[in-house]
Amino acid sequence: xxxxxxxxxxxxxxxxxxxxxxxxxxxxxxxxxxxxxxxxxxxxxxxxxxxxxxxxxxxxxxxxxxxxxxxxxxxxxxxxxxxxxxxxxxxxxxxxxxxxxxxxxxxxxxxxxxxxxxxxxxxxxxxxxxxxxxxxxxxxxxxxxxxxxxxxxxxxxxxxxxxxxxxxxxxxxxxxxxxxxxxxxxxxxxxxxxxxxxxxxxxxxxxxxxxxxxxxxxxxxxxxxxxxxxxxxxxxxxxxxxxxxxxxxxxxxxxxxxxxxxxxxxxxxxxxxxxxxxxxxxxxxxxxxxxxxxxxxxxx
Numbered sequence: 001x002x003x004x005x006x007x008x009x010x011x012x013x014x015x016x017x018x019x020x021x022x023x024x025x026x027x028x029x030x031x032x033x034x035x036x037x038x039x040x041x042x043x044x045x046x047x048x049x050x051x052x053x054x055x056x057x058x059x060x061x062x063x064x065x066x067x068x069x070x071x072x073x074x075x076x077x078x079x080x081x082x083x084x085x086x087x088x089x090x091x092x093x094x095x096x097x098x099x100x101x102x103x104x105x106x107x108x109x110x111x112x113x114x115x116x117x118x119x120x121x122x123x124x125x126x127x128x129x130x131x132x133x134x135x136x137x138x139x140x141x142x143x144x145x146x147x148x149x150x151x152x153x154x155x156x157x158x159x160x161x162x163x164x165x166x167x168x169x170x171x172x173x174x175x176x177x178x179x180x181x182x183x184x185x186x187x188x189x190x191x192x193x194x195x196x197x198x199x200x201x202x203x204x205x206x207x208x209x210x211x212x213x214x215x216x217x218x219x220x221x222x223x224x225x226x227x228x229x230x231x232x233x234x235x236x237x238x239x240x241x242x243x244x245x246x247x248x249x250x251x252x253x254x255x256x257x258x259x260x261x262x263x264x265x266x267x268x269x270x271x272x273x274x275x276x277x278x279x280x281x282x283x284x285x286x287x288x289x290x291x292x293x294x295x296x297x298x299x300x
Contacts, residue, residue, distance in 0.1 A: 005040050005056040013037075081110055136181065141236065150201075150235045153182035159205050159238075161189025163253075163262050174200040188240055188276070190266040191228050202233045207240040208250070209276040211266040218275070220282040224267060242278060250278040 016033055019026040040056035043049075052059040080088040089110065096103040112118065142149030157177055162170050170192065177184040177200030184200050186192075188207030195202055206213060206225075213225035229237060253274040263270040 001055045001058070002044055002053075005044070009037055009040065081112075148235075150183075153180070156182040156203075157184040159185040159187040161187030162192040162194060162265065163189050163257075167192075167194050170194040171198060174198040174202075177201060183235060185238065189262075191234070192265045196231065196233050199233060201235045202231075203236045203238050204228065204234050205238045205240060207276060208242065208278065208280050209266070209274065210282075211268070214267050216267075216269070218277075218281070221267075241280070251276040 012033060016026065016029055019029075036057055039060065043052040043056040043059060046053060049059070051062055074083075078088070083091075093103045113120065137154055138151040139154070140149055141152050157173050160169075160173075164187065165173075171194050174184045174195055175198040178198055182201070183203050184195065185203040186195050186205045188205045188209065188211060190211035191202070191204050204212075210218065210220045212228060213221055215221045215224075228234065253276075255271055255273045258268065258270050258272070258274060260270060262268075266274065268274050
């Protein structure tokens with residue numbers, strides 16, 4: 001294709017020059033010819049993209065189509081129900097509710113109610129009056145041995161770490177947890193001030209990196225743990241038995257992403273990669289974890 005490009009370019013330039021010899025009004029064609037020639041020569045000389053190198057100018061259409069493909073699929077091909085991970089109907093419900101607009105439409109549904117996996121609620125044979133319905137059902141977490149059991153909502157905010165989410169997102173989620181009466185899981189990235197600022201209930205997620213409760217060497221620190229575990233907003237502690245995102249392999253946060261704030265929150269050193277080991281160093285078996293927790297509770 002490179003030979004064809006140079007051959008066509010030479011023919012076009014020769015014809016254009018011939019036209020200019022007869023009439024200078026054809027000079028406007030330079031607006032089309034010069035940029036296309038420049039792009040083609042640049043494509044041939046570059047070595048990074050094989051398609052552009054072998055198909056000068058035309059190869060650029062491939063990358064253009066890659067850019068517009070998601071838009072074409074979203075607006076012209078994808079239906080309201082087959083998008084993933086959230087389809088257009090689900091996204092529309094979120095948008096409408098956030099604007100206090102009506103999120104339901106009469107006269108049926110677009111969903112296939114006979115499809116495998118479709119979830120629905122059957123009519124009750126023994127209906128209960130609305131006034132007798134428990135509007136805020138709760139699940140008790142903690143046995144009779146627990147001195148501070150927690151009554152958790154059916155729906156809560158799952159684990160998402162500060163760093164993965166911004167300060168603004170953490171504040172918004174925690175304020176929502178307080179308004180809705182449910183808990184907010186910190187994720188294994190540590191307990192930040194933004195998790196505590198709005199006063200929502202917190203589940204402190206502790207992974208293999210022991211962020212916010214570790215020694216400088218990366219071991220579990222009972223002192224740092226105690227300082228944060230007794231905070232009134234911290235309702236429960238979740239111990240993650242392996243590194244969450246990559247179980248069995250561990251994880252790494254490159255030093256370029258370790259800001260002063262993240263280093264302070266996670267109790268790590270700025271300027272060094274942060275490692276999340278594949279397993280815990282404080283214990284090796286689940287029963288050992290239970291014994292470790294009980295022993296430290298008794299020691300407190």
